[in-house]
Amino acid sequence: MSDPNESLPFSKPAARHLPKRPDDPNENVQLNAQALQTLTHLDNEFISPRMLCGLWRLGEGTVFFLIGIVCWLLEGQTPKAIxxxxxMLVGTLIGIGILNAAHTYDLSFLRGSQLKLWRVAVGLGLAAGLVALFLYGFDRPTLSGLPLLSWAIIGLAVICLARLIFASRLRHWARNGLMERRAVIVGGGKNAETLIRGLEMQPGNDIRICGIFDDRDNRRSPPLVAGYPKLGTIAELVEFARRTRIDMLIVTLPLSAETRLLSLLKQLWVLPLDIRLAAHSAELKFRPRTYSYVGSLPLIDVIDRPLADWDTIAKRAFDIMAASLAIVLLSPIMLITAIAVKLDSPGPIIFRQKRHGFNNQEVEIFKFRSLHHAMSDPEARQIVTRNDKRVTRVGAFIRKTSIDELPQLFNVLRGDLSIVGPRPHAVHARSSRDETFTEIVDGYFGRHKVKPGITGWAQIHGWRGEIDDPTKLVKRFEYDLFYIENWSLALDLYILLMTPISLLRTDSAY
Incomplete structure (x- = not known):
């Protein structure tokens, strides 16, 4: 979709040392020396325990199924018998379903004692038995009993051995910080200490506490709680969470502090994190689905990050496949456009611009140049308006048809953008009334909780182009939030299919 701003090329900054964002309300926040030191200890790569358990489930099912096929072929059975x-495929799915229902893919089980492996034996044995009953229910069975017995015995032996090795590796990775959920505690004092002690007592705890943030002074909130330092204020927490990967914020304020809780959530909801409220001392009781647990320690689910674990993988796979296919199909159009831009006016063919990306970080996006090179706005503070003299002849056409956005398909392959998501706005973008977007929309940076996209829910509903009325930005923001809160692959596919139709509405694109 066409954007109202362009700027001169910029280099892409390192993620951990980004310059301050001029229109960010936290632009003057400086992390203290202790917080900066903590960031250096959080620089290592790690994998989410939930993701790792999911990958193990997928791998275990695949191995069990392949062992069945090999046993069947080794017994001289015909490969034509479907x-x-x-x-065996259905039996494998049933077996994995039984093991999942028995919680054998929970992290605490996977890294626990081998004495619990009887659950795995029962689940896989039951699956193999169901396959045998199914096949021998026919008058002329196509598989003898020996392959089924071999499948059950060999499959069980391989999986149990693999689980013993995997449990050892899990414990090793946990000790070395390669597998963890990183959490920050919001609010210090006695409540924070009680939570920390409770977490330490949980045998299956995979949470690594990175520090404590609290606006209160040292008298009311000590600088050290249960061995963990207070790293700064809530405003500094937002900056801290944008410089490293954090999975969860745990708020330890009591439910009775309603005003302070609401104020905190208003500041923190813009971050792409799970936000939980410590419930170990809460007097009020909620429905079971309201809670999540670390061992037996209850947490109240306040906000879930929009995309996590398998959703992230699914969306990334969709992006790569869609972008690759689009580049192949649209390459003739991109080639013709590149030649036209070069012949129409002097200057580079590709235009580079700083935009706000995921978690408010800066990314550099690519576009076909549509403005006269000498008239480009380096800081993108002057938006493109109707009959703007800076727009070239070719630029007017490619902006109206959104052809100028096609190079962003390479941004998708690079990982800066998604195919579908909130459109990335220029870092210094302003409305026609010279207002920053954060002045127009309260909580504006909440739209950066997912990767920005080439097209989006707001764009297919006509909210694109010049921001000459604050209402237009408000509506775009509302549609972006709807997309974030209701994301699914089906919604992405629908938006992608509707994008060509939406391009027929060009009233605001110039």
Whole structure:
């Protein structure tokens, strides 16, 4: 979708040492020396425990199914018999379903004692038995009993051995910080100490506490709680969470502090994190689905990050496939456009611009140049308006048809953008009335909780182009939030299919 701003090329900054964002309300926040030191200890790569358990479930099911196929072929069975293959596939799915229902893919089980492996034996044995009953229910069975017995015994032996090795590796990774959920505690004092002690007592605890943030002074909120330092204020927490990967914020304020809780959530909800409220001392009781647990320690689910674990993988796979296909199909149009831009006016073909990306970090996006090179606005403070003299002849056409955005397909492959998401705005973008977007929309940076996209829910509903009325930005923001809160692959596909139709409405694109 066409954007109202362009700027001169900029280099892409390192993620951990980004310059301050001029229109960010936290622009003057400086982290103290202790917080900066903590960031250096959080620089290592790690994998989410939930993701790791999911990958193990997928791998275990694949191995069990392949062992069944190998046993069947080694017994001289014909590979043309589809029924045994289908039966073993269904049996594998049933077996994995039984193991999942028995919580054998929970992290605490996977890294626990081998004495619990009887659950795995029962689950896989039951699955193999169901396959046998299914096949022998037919008058002329296509698979003898020996392959089924071999499948059950060998499959169980391989999986149990693999689980023993995996449990050892899990404990090693946990000790070395390669597998953890990173959490920050919001609010210090006695409540924070009680929470920390409770977490330490949980045998399956995978949470690494990175520090404590609190606006209160040292008298009311000590600088050290249960061995963990207070790293700064809530405003500094927002900056801290944008410089490193944090998974969860745990708020330890009591439910009775309603005013302070609401004020905190208003500041923190813009971050792409899970926000939980410590419930170990809460007098009020909620429905079971309101809670999540670390061992037996209850937490109240306040805000979930929009995309996590498998959703992130699914969306990234969709982006790569869609962008690759689009580049192949649209390459003739991009080639013709590149030649036209070069012949129409002097200057580079590709235009580079700083935009706000995921978690408010800066990314550099690519566009076909649509303005006269000498008239470009280096800081993108002057938006493009109707009959703008800076727009070239070719630029007017490619902006109206959004062809100028096609190079952003390479941004998608690079990982800066998604195919679908809130449109990235220029870092210094302003409305026609010279207002910053944060002045127009309260909580504006909440739209950066997911990667920005080439097209989006707001764009297919006509909210694109010049921001000459604050209402237009408000509506765009509302549609972006709807997309973030209701994301699914089906919604992404629908938006992608509707984008060509939405381009027919060009009243605001110039």
């Amino acid at each position: 029924l045994p293959i289908a039966a």
